[in-house]
Amino acid sequence: MKVADIFLCLNVLLTAGALVNAFDPITTSVGVGLFAAVGRTIYKYFHESCDTKWIAFNATGLKTDLDEKLFGQHLASRIILRAVSGFMSNENPKKPLVLSLHGWTGTGKNFVSKLIAENVYKEGMHSSFVHVFTSTLHFPHPSLIATYKSELQQWIKGNVSSCERSMFIFDEMDKMHPGLIDCIKPYLDYYDKLDGVSYRKSIFIFLSNAGGESIVQTTLDFWKAGRIREEMELKDVETSLSLSVFNNNKSGFFHTSLIDKNLVDFFVPFLPLEYLHIVQCALAEMKARNLPPDMDVADQVAKDLVYFPKSERVFSVKGCKTIESKLDYYT
Incomplete structure (x- = not known):
């Protein structure tokens, strides 16, 4: 059931509720039961439950x-x-x-x-x-x-x-x-x-x-x-x-x-990350922020990190951990 359909049903039932005194007890009971059923449907629609609507592997x-x-x-x-x-x-x-x-x-x-x-x-x-x-x-x-x-x-x-x-x-x-x-x-x-x-x-x-x-x-x-x-x-x-x-x-x-x-x-x-991977992390973070990719900024962010071994500077000590804060500084 679509959201619009649910609210339409709810509106009809609320209108009917205003006239409930005009009906006999049996009709009133049916209306109340229907109202409760729609209420449960609305709750299930918006409230997470353990079923395929909310849990489905992609x-x-x-x-x-x-x-x-x-x-x-x-x-x-x-x-x-x-x-x-x-x-x-x-x-x-x-x-x-x-x-x-x-x-x-x-x-x-x-x-x-x-x-x-x-x-x-x-x-x-x-x-x-x-x-x-x-x-x-x-x-x-x-x-x-x-x-x-x-x-x-x-x-x-x-x-x-x-x-x-x-x-x-x-x-x-x-x-x-x-x-x-x-x-x-x-x-x-x-x-x-x-x-x-x-x-x-x-x-x-x-x-x-x-x-x-x-x-x-x-x-x-x-x-x-x-x-x-x-x-x-x-x-x-x-x-x-x-x-x-x-x-x-x-x-x-x-x-x-x-x-x-x-x-x-x-x-x-999870392997230690190299310079190239840090650049990729920086570019991905720009994309996530809806910023245009800027290779110069990504390169600068990557250069700022500490690498090891000390002489060769191959692997990043902190991986992509500080990319977000570094990007804040350069953008």
Whole structure:
């Protein structure tokens, strides 16, 4: 039903309501029932609900976004597209989709999470079915880990009970207290239902700087060997990445059963960004602001950033993290 049709019905019913005293009780009951039905229709039309009107995966949209908006991340783009597309097209997955995104700051981890949400939920990151947890904000005190575990379990169970197509994003996993994340292991495992609730159609995304050093070293080795980064394959980084994350005693993944029991479907490496990628980020931000592309400004923004190794200045230390503020300065 179109919005105009809904308001037309509502107007007719309101007019009829003014004449309600002229009808017998039976007619009045029918009118009230019809009014309530239209009211429910209006509520469902404007209020987000767990159905295909509000949740519908756009595989083409995700591919386009990854191709046109994510720079220098051929591995991440390929893995994310295949993983999410395969999962969302499966009507009966055996377990939730669990992605662990790793890399230095500014390489695109949060951005990719946003792109996934925008191509699954009509409301994107503003959807009531997308839930973001930030370690330093939601789990700041080590002495309260037992409380956090209980609350986290209840929160996930309650939200998945309301909508099985829920998405949970855990940011700053490298700052989470070791052992805390293990409390959600049962929800990520191969169970049809737990206490009457199925978690198999939910998506869990972990974001972490942990493992970044391993990714940077592998990328640097490729560069020193004269090989282009696009030749790098997942097998070149996945094993060392998962091991470095698992053995990092300052990370929320330290000796976690999620890794030990192979419940993380994909460890997604985000490579350090080069000068060219920074320029692309600057141009993309101009486009997002409806500004005409200015290569000179983009080049100046890229030159202002800090790169490493110090002598060669190959990789950006902060990726595209500060592009927005830099662009504010130059425009």
